[in-house]
Amino acid sequence: MPAVPDFKALANPAIRTLAAYDPGHDIPSLRQRFADAGGLLELGSNENPFGPSPSVLPAVHAELQLLHRYPDPSGMALKREIARLHGIVPERIALGNGSHELLMQLAQVFAGADDEVLLSRYCFAVYPIAAKAVGANLVFVDAYPAGHPMALGHDLDALIAAITPRTKLICFANPNNPTGTWCDSAQLSDFLARVPSDVLVLVDEAYIEYVTDPALTSVLAHGARFPNLIVTRTFSKAYGLAGLRVGYAVADPGLLALMEPIRESFNLNSLALAGARAALADDAHLCSVVAQNAAEREWLTGELRSIGLTVLPSQTNFLLVHFGPETAAIEQALFERGVIVRPMAGYGLEDYLRITVATRPENERLLANLKAVLS
Numbered sequence: 001m002p003a004v005p006d007f008k009a010l011a012n013p014a015i016r017t018l019a020a021y022d023p024g025h026d027i028p029s030l031r032q033r034f035a036d037a038g039g040l041l042e043l044g045s046n047e048n049p050f051g052p053s054p055s056v057l058p059a060v061h062a063e064l065q066l067l068h069r070y071p072d073p074s075g076m077a078l079k080r081e082i083a084r085l086h087g088i089v090p091e092r093i094a095l096g097n098g099s100h101e102l103l104m105q106l107a108q109v110f111a112g113a114d115d116e117v118l119l120s121r122y123c124f125a126v127y128p129i130a131a132k133a134v135g136a137n138l139v140f141v142d143a144y145p146a147g148h149p150m151a152l153g154h155d156l157d158a159l160i161a162a163i164t165p166r167t168k169l170i171c172f173a174n175p176n177n178p179t180g181t182w183c184d185s186a187q188l189s190d191f192l193a194r195v196p197s198d199v200l201v202l203v204d205e206a207y208i209e210y211v212t213d214p215a216l217t218s219v220l221a222h223g224a225r226f227p228n229l230i231v232t233r234t235f236s237k238a239y240g241l242a243g244l245r246v247g248y249a250v251a252d253p254g255l256l257a258l259m260e261p262i263r264e265s266f267n268l269n270s271l272a273l274a275g276a277r278a279a280l281a282d283d284a285h286l287c288s289v290v291a292q293n294a295a296e297r298e299w300l301t302g303e304l305r306s307i308g309l310t311v312l313p314s315q316t317n318f319l320l321v322h323f324g325p326e327t328a329a330i331e332q333a334l335f336e337r338g339v340i341v342r343p344m345a346g347y348g349l350e351d352y353l354r355i356t357v358a359t360r361p362e363n364e365r366l367l368a369n370l371k372a373v374l375s
Helices: 025-035 055-064 076-086 099-110 126-133 156-161 185-194 253-260 270-281 283-304 326-338 360-374
Strands: 093-096 116-120 137-141 167-173 200-204 230-235 247-250 318-322 352-356
Touching: 055 270, 076 093, 076 185, 076 247, 076 270, 093 099, 093 253, 099 126, 099 167, 099 200, 099 230, 099 253, 116 126, 126 137, 126 167, 137 156, 156 185, 185 360, 283 318, 326 352, 326 360
Parallel strands: 116 137, 116 167, 167 200, 200 230
Antiparallel strands: 093 247, 230 247, 318 352
16 A cells, blocks of 8 residues: 655645634534423624625525526626625725635735734734745734723724835725724725735625714725725625625735635635625614624623623724633633533633624623633
8 A cells, every 4th residue: 555645745835834714513403402401502703693685595595496507607696786885896806705715815826935914913824824824924003902992902093103115905894803803994094095005905894784882984985096905705694695705805805806716616606696685685684783792792791791701892893801810710611501602712812802793682691601601
C-alpha cells in the first residue's frame, strides 16, 4: 500500500498556518439534546429571532419546481432591486454566497505575499483568515482602550497612522462584530478622506439595518467620492435569511470586474435569489424587526446592568458583556442549561460573552438562567 502523502507539506504555505472559521457549537445536535428540556435557547450567532418577511416562504416555494434548472448566473433581478434601494447602478453590485465569500474574494484579488492588510484589534474573524490565505501580512491596530466612550471600538486615527507603502487593504465592520461599537458618519467621512487612493477600504455593514443612532448612516453615500471604498452587506441578519446565505458588495465597477473571474459559477442558488428579492420588497417587516430589536436591546442592556454587569454600547442585534475571570465557567454553566451564548476568547476577549438580542420571552429566560448561574 502506498505511503500517505504529507498533505500539509503539499499545501500552499499560506494555507498551512490557517485555522478554520469557528461557527460555534454543533447546534443541530444540541437542539435534539435539549428538545425535552424547554428547547435550546440560541443566542450565540446573532441570528434574527423575529424571522424573515412572511412573503419569503411563498417566494422560495415557487422556485422549487425549477430545481432542475440552474439559477440566474448573474442574479440580475436581485441586483436591480438592490440598486434601486441604494440609488446606484447594478454594475456597482456583486453578489455572494453570504458576505463571507466576498471577503475571501477581495483578499484573493487585491492582496498577496508581503502586502499589508490593516485590521482593528477586535475584528470579525473572517478578515484575518482571508488575508492569511493569500500570504498577506496582518497588521492589527489597537482599538480604543477601556475608559473610552467606545472602548474596544475602532480607533480610526490609529488605522491612518499604521498605513505604509505596503498597505493594500483596510478592513473593519461598522457597527463592529464582535464588540457592537460603531464610528459615526462624520468620523468615517474624515477617515476616508485621509486614506491614500491606492489603499482599498472595506467597510462591512452586516449590521447597519439595526442602527438607531441618527449620527450613523451607511457609508454607501460616500461611494461616488471614494472609488477605493468597498461596502459589504448581508441578508443574514436583519432580513432573517441566515439559512439562505445571501450577501453583496457595492464598489466601483472596475474593481468588481476584477473579482468576476474568480466568482464561483451560479454562486447564489435560485431559492436564495427568490428569498432575498421577497425580503427586500417588504420594508414594513424590516422596520418592525429593527424597532423590536432596538426595544429589546435597550431593555436587555438595562436588565444586565441592573445585576452588576458591564455591557458595551451596541448598535447591533447583540451585546458584548463583561463577566471577568469566571467567564468560561459561566458560559459552560449556561451551556449545561441549554442557553447558548458566544465565548470571545478566540477574539482576545476572554472576559466577555457575546449575547444575541432575542424576543422578550427568550431574553427573560436568559436572565433567569444567568441569575441562577451567578448566584
